[in-house]
Amino acid sequence: MPSASLTTIAALALVFTVAPSPAGAQDVRDTFRLEEVVVTPTRIPTPRAAIPASVTVLSGDDLRARGIHQVLDALRDVMGAAVVQVGGFGGLTSLFVRGGESDYVAVLLDGVPLNQPGGAVDLANLTTENLERIEIVRGPASVLYGSDAMTGVVHLITASGRGSPTVEAGVRVGAFEAALPLSASGTGPVPTNGAVVVSGRVAGGQEVSYGLSIVHAASDGLYTWDGATAFDNGYGSTAVSGQVILAPDSVTDARLAFRYGDHRYQYPTDGAGRLVDHNAVSRNRGTALALDAGRFFHSRLEGRVLLTSHVTRLGVDDQPDGPADTLGVFASESQTDTERRRAEVRGNLYLRGSSVITLGVQVEQESERGFSSFSSAFGASASDTDLERSSGAYYAQVQHSGDRGGVNAGARLEDNSAFGRFATYRAGVTYRFPWGLRLRAAAGSGFKEPTFFENFATGFVRGNPDLEPERSLSGEVGAEFSTLRGRASFGGTAFTQRFRDLIDFTFSPPSPADPNYFNIVGANASGVELEGRATLSNAWTVSAGYTYLRAMVTQGGFDQGPGSQFAPGARLLRRPAHAAVVAIGGRVSRLARLHGQVRYVGAREDRDFAVFPSPAVELARYTVLDTGAEASVARWGGSALTASFRIENAFGARVQDSYNFPSRGRTVWVGMKVGN
Numbered sequence: 042m043p044s045a046s047l048t049t050i051a052a053l054a055l056v057f058t059v060a061p062s063p064a065g066a067q068d069v070r071d072t073f074r075l076e077e078v079v080v081t082p083t084r085i086p087t088p089r090a091a092i093p094a095s096v097t098v099l100s101g102d103d104l105r106a107r108g109i110h111q112v113l114d115a116l117r118d119v120m121g122a123a124v125v126q127v128g129g130f131g132g133l134t135s136l137f138v139r140g141g142e143s144d145y146v147a148v149l150l151d152g153v154p155l156n157q158p159g160g161a162v163d164l165a166n167l168t169t170e171n172l173e174r175i176e177i178v179r180g181p182a183s184v185l186y187g188s189d190a191m192t193g194v195v196h197l198i199t200a201s202g203r204g205s206p207t208v209e210a211g212v213r214v215g216a217f218e219a220a221l222p223l224s225a226s227g228t229g230p231v232p233t234n235g236a237v238v239v240s241g242r243v244a245g246g247q248e249v250s251y252g253l254s255i256v257h258a259a260s261d262g263l264y265t266w267d268g269a270t271a272f273d274n275g276y277g278s279t280a281v282s283g284q285v286i287l288a289p290d291s292v293t294d295a296r297l298a299f300r301y302g303d304h305r306y307q308y309p310t311d312g313a314g315r316l317v318d319h320n321a322v323s324r325n326r327g328t329a330l331a332l333d334a335g336r337f338f339h340s341r342l343e344g345r346v347l348l349t350s351h352v353t354r355l356g357v358d359d360q361p362d363g364p365a366d367t368l369g370v371f372a373s374e375s376q377t378d379t380e381r382r383r384a385e386v387r388g389n390l391y392l393r394g395s396s397v398i399t400l401g402v403q404v405e406q407e408s409e410r411g412f413s414s415f416s417s418a419f420g421a422s423a424s425d426t427d428l429e430r431s432s433g434a435y436y437a438q439v440q441h442s443g444d445r446g447g448v449n450a451g452a453r454l455e456d457n458s459a460f461g462r463f464a465t466y467r468a469g470v471t472y473r474f475p476w477g478l479r480l481r482a483a484a485g486s487g488f489k490e491p492t493f494f495e496n497f498a499t500g501f502v503r504g505n506p507d508l509e510p511e512r513s514l515s516g517e518v519g520a521e522f523s524t525l526r527g528r529a530s531f532g533g534t535a536f537t538q539r540f541r542d543l544i545d546f547t548f549s550p551p552s553p554a555d556p557n558y559f560n561i562v563g564a565n566a567s568g569v570e571l572e573g574r575a576t577l578s579n580a581w582t583v584s585a586g587y588t589y590l591r592a593m594v595t596q597g598g599f600d601q602g603p604g605s606q607f608a609p610g611a612r613l614l615r616r617p618a619h620a621a622v623v624a625i626g627g628r629v630s631r632l633a634r635l636h637g638q639v640r641y642v643g644a645r646e647d648r649d650f651a652v653f654p655s656p657a658v659e660l661a662r663y664t665v666l667d668t669g670a671e672a673s674v675a676r677w678g679g680s681a682l683t684a685s686f687r688i689e690n691a692f693g694a695r696v697q698d699s700y701n702f703p704s705r706g707r708t709v710w711v712g713m714k715v716g717n
Contacts, residue, residue, distance in 0.1 A: 081176040081196040083440045084185050085389055085397055091447025093469025093483040095179040095534050101172035107636045108669045108687035112167040118622050120570040120586045121179050125615050125698040129263035129705050131276035131306035134164040140566025140592030140616050141192035149196045151298035153329040153349040157379055158407040159492030160189040166304045170240050171254030171282050173200040181487035181515045183465040184436055184451040191487035191513045199284050199298050202244030202252030209716030213238040218706030219263050234261035253283035264309050272309040279303045292337040300329045313651035314701025319362045327353035343389040351381045370417040377411035399438040406431045409493045428493045432457040446472040459496055460510055463488055477523040484516040495544055495558045505556035514539045529575040537567040545598035562607045563596030581627030588620045612646040619643035633672035640665050647700040658700050666691040685712040
């Protein structure tokens with residue numbers, strides 16, 4: 042199966058697109074226009090009440106109206122999710138869901154996996170511009186999405202653009218309190234730095250609809266000084282995204298979605314947060330493409346094809362700071378080109394009684410090519426990489442959606458050229474009582490493949506080609522209650538997860554011929570998620586959520602000393618035991634709306650990597666208040682000029698997601714947008 046070619050799947054895509062239309066299929070609804078349904082949990086439009094898994098849907102329009110323009114900030118409010126950003130704008134940003142590792146969440150853009158091979162994903166450069174919605178599924182989803190979807194899926198879905206032609210343009214200017222890293226020795230007033238975001242969007246169409254968005258952002262960054270010396274921490278990002286949707290008849294649809302990003306980040310810190318460099322810069326360019334086409338051959342039989350490509354180029358350039366910079370490793374340069382190409386064919390058989398059977402086959406090819414060079418006091422060195430691997434999978438799913446609930450069950454058989462065959466499953470049930478109570482339960486397994494480096498590294502560090510995938514076993518039960526004719530709802534979920542075969546690194550392998558990576562670590566995570574929402578009037582809504590998490594190491598790694606990240610009984614790093622959020626928003630008039638939000642993040646365990654061995658430290662709890670307003674200030678014809686104002690961290694709380702890496706202080710945004 043791993044040797045199956047993408048060409049074969051592409052040929053099947055052509056068959057689905059040109060096959061004749063059966064007369065009996067004319068009453069099929071357009072799957073792109075269904076309301077009050079979600080797609081990500083089942084890969085088919087499904088009523089949320091029929092899904093056993095925990096699902097959160099964030100509206101793109103609502104996020105932008107609240108002044109939230111980065112995906113990472115949107116995800117901070119999702120129960121069970123912890124966002125960790127190293128520094129300010131452009132800093133590496135990771136997502137932990139329900140206590141899992143940061144590479145245990147599959148992040149998709151219109152079906153395109155944005156994770157690097159092995160699961161790593163950086164959320165720093167993703168914006169909410171041009172997004173219709175974000176669907177977040179918590180719990181294992183490897184049955185449908187394969188590797189990386191161990192603890193959840195985040196699916197960014199681009200706005201369709203269907204409707205009357207629209208043109209929008211906007212600008213936001215921000216000022217924020219910069220910060221000294223904890224290791225800096227200088228004193229003096231905290232400087233105020235700036236940021237600017239310029240965006241534009243065009244959209245429209247009916248049978249052929251289109252949407253195109255461009256966003257450019259720039260910032261001075263956090264680290265501008267150490268008390269005496271300026272450090273360049275600038276950030277610049279340009280992203281172009283859009284899609285074209287064709288619906289030539291009621292039984293055929295096709296969508297081509299794309300995104301191109303070019304991001305530049307200058308970083309003066311090392312991995313421990315110390316200010317050490319004046320000119321280190323990273324540049325990340327990437328292109329994501331998706332072709333999703335489907336056709337109903339019969340009123341009850343649908344065929345779909347999804348072809349995706351994600352190509353990235355990450356370059357790092359660190360030249361000597363000056364003639365005196367000759368100690369240690371004083372210069373380096375590297376470039377890594379990574380490709381993930383996936384092809385998938387699936388069929389949906391719609392049975393009587395709102396049941397759907399899905400059968401699918403998927404093939405994927407991954408590659409990594411690059412070079413690196415180093416100059417040090419001991420001489421120069423260089424290396425090249427050229428790596429590939431492939432995988433294939435078969436999967437099946439049954440989804441039943443009834444008036445009182447739903448049932449879901451599925452299984453997947455993965456065949457990977459690196460680790461061989463691996464099977465996953467999931468099952469769940471939900472039932473809704475007449476008086477507004479809904480109960481649900483779900484269980485399943487997931488997996489994550491090793492990184493290329495863990496598999497194939499050579500030289501001072503040796504990879505292990507015999508690594509098994511990291512795996513999880515998860516379960517959850519939940520209850521939701523709706524009252525006041527749907528104007529108020531409350532819910533809670535209890536979950537537990539077991540992570541096994543986690544990959545650990547050792548400097549001292551059992552023998553000189555052995556690799557440095559082994560499947561050895563185990564961990565457990567369990568907790569509770571509580572959520573509530575109420576509509577106070579036709580204009581105001583209040584919501585609240587709380588997460589309790591217990592994430593502990595159960596089976597230690599090689600190093601179990603004071604600096605070990607995987608000592609038995611230790612808490613997993615950077616996951617708060619307690620987190621809560623309360624938000625309120627609504628319209629004060631037909632033209633203006635206000636919003637406010639308080640977020641609490643409890644204490645978390647981390648390591649001080651500036652010291653060896655890295656001692657355990659505790660990241661302090663913090664509470665931040667975000668508030669803002671949006672108002673239409675002028676109208677003419679069908680167009681309007683809208684002004685916005687937002688304050689983030691209004692009280693200037695000291696925030697650290699990672700030890701020795703402070704975050705932005707109080708930030709003020711002022712924006713203007715014009716459009717029809």
